Amino acid sequence: MRLGPDSFGGPPAGSPSGGRADHVQENADHVQEKRRPGGARAAGDRHPDVGQADAPTGRATATSSRRGRATPMGSQRGRTMPGGPPGGRVAGALPWLAAGAVVAVQIPYPLLAAGGTGRAWLTAAQVLAFFTASVSHAAHRRGWGFTARYLTLTIVLGLVAEVVGLRTGWPFGRYAYTNGLGPEIGGVPVIIPLAWSMMAYPALLFGRHAATTIRGPGPAGQAVTALVGGTLLAGWDLFLDPRMVAEGFWAWAPSDGPGLNGIPLTNTAGWLVVGTVLVAVLDRLPDPTRGHAGNVAGDGVAGWPPGDRVPLCLVWWTYGSWLLACVAFFGQPLVALAGGIGMGLPLLLATGGGPLRWRPLPARRPGTRARRTPHGPTDPDPTDPDPPR
Structure with missing residues (x-):
């Protein structure tokens, strides 16, 4: 230039x-x-x-x-778009390669014996691949400054929430991990904070996109971002928790209040609270792509920004694969129903919006009168000496 x-x-x-x-x-x-x-x-x-x-x-x-x-x-x-992709084609291809690894690892999972070491290894591999996809996409799309803060917050907050939950029973309920998921920190398997981190990033993006379709910018949009992102995380756990308990990776204390599919409702409430707070904190991080014209609406699915297709595809794959596996392989139709509704609602809001879709009023040139419709004028002009009747 x-x-x-x-x-x-x-x-x-x-x-x-x-x-x-x-x-x-x-x-x-x-x-x-x-x-x-x-x-x-x-x-x-x-x-x-x-x-x-x-x-x-x-x-x-x-x-x-x-x-x-x-x-x-x-x-x-x-x-160059603010916070644009550093590292060239290799950095841009890494999120897609990691997303492909997630799919490749999940396909044989239901074909292995339940409770065996094979499923335990594949569970860890899924988390690591998904975590790699989220981190590499965040770094490529939003830069290392955002990524370092996002990693620190999600891993630390996820670990703290789990340790507090194990020691006090709050906010999730009384539960304990077995030794099936590998090394632990304070009684929490290492891959658990990574799982919080891997899913919190797409939850943030889905929440932001829901805010643009429902409320638009402003404080109300920030509230929508946090609530939709937190609901997405809680809905995901409606799939996750019953399956991991069935695999023997952790167990809940008996008589811990009313439950759903063998999981206390306090766990869902805890996920909703922690997930909403986590997404709200992430939404406050400096993001060089925020406000850029190419990120408000894109030409992809339901206006999703084209640069954020990796998280979009991964979350929808996670949703669809859980539904299919619970019905066709695991024999848990009620888990599929609960997770399908709990996770499906925020996905619908984030990728469609439907009748809740936010649309700004079209700008009208000064001096022009409101256009008549069968239901009356769309935008009456208070300064018009002869308003339409």
Whole structure:
């Protein structure tokens, strides 16, 4: 990008007025009329597209990284998205490779013997692959600053919540881990905080997307982000907990209050509280992609930003695979029903919104009257001396 003044003494490229192509064109034509014999170009010779490079008149351009290609000021081409992907193609491919590993490891899981070491190893492998996908995607998409904070918060808060739960029975209830999931810290298997971390990242993104479809920006949107993200985590546990108990990885104390599929309802409430707080804290982290035009709405599924497709695919795969496995392989249709509803609702809100979808009112030009509809005017103008009736 040229940062100095252009050949006609216009503003530096990249300045606030450097992207106003029409203003630069008018100045350029005026100066050209004085400097060149024959005067300025005719108005009809002007390039019809605002912001296009126009070398003969010296319109301000920027050079993109693609072999000197000229890009008009004000265009999104040639600009690196804030917090954009570092590391090139390898870093961009790693999240997809890790997501593929999640799928590859989960497929043979129901075919192995229940309670055996094979399923224990595959459980750990699933967590590590999913964790790698989330971390590598966060680093590639949002930079290492965000990723370091996200990892610290999710792993520490997840571990603290589990240790407190084991020692006090709050907020989840009274439970204990067996020795089936490998090394432990304070009685908590190491892969458990990694599981909190791996799922908290997509829960944050789903919550944010739900906020844009339901409430839009502002404090209400932040509340929607936290609640939808926390509900997604709690709904995921409606699948997870009954299956892990059936595999013998942990056990609940008997007579610990009313339950669902053998799991105390206090556990679901605890997941909802901890998950909501965790997503709310993550949502406060500095994120260089927040507010960028390409992240508000994309051309992907239900307006999902194209750069965040890895978390989208992983969560939907997790949801669908749990439903299929519980019905077809594990013989737990009630678990499929509970998890299908509990996890499906936040997914619906995040990827569709339906009748709750937030739509800003369209801007109306000053001096124009409201458009009539069969139900009355859509946007009455209080300054109109003759309002529609």
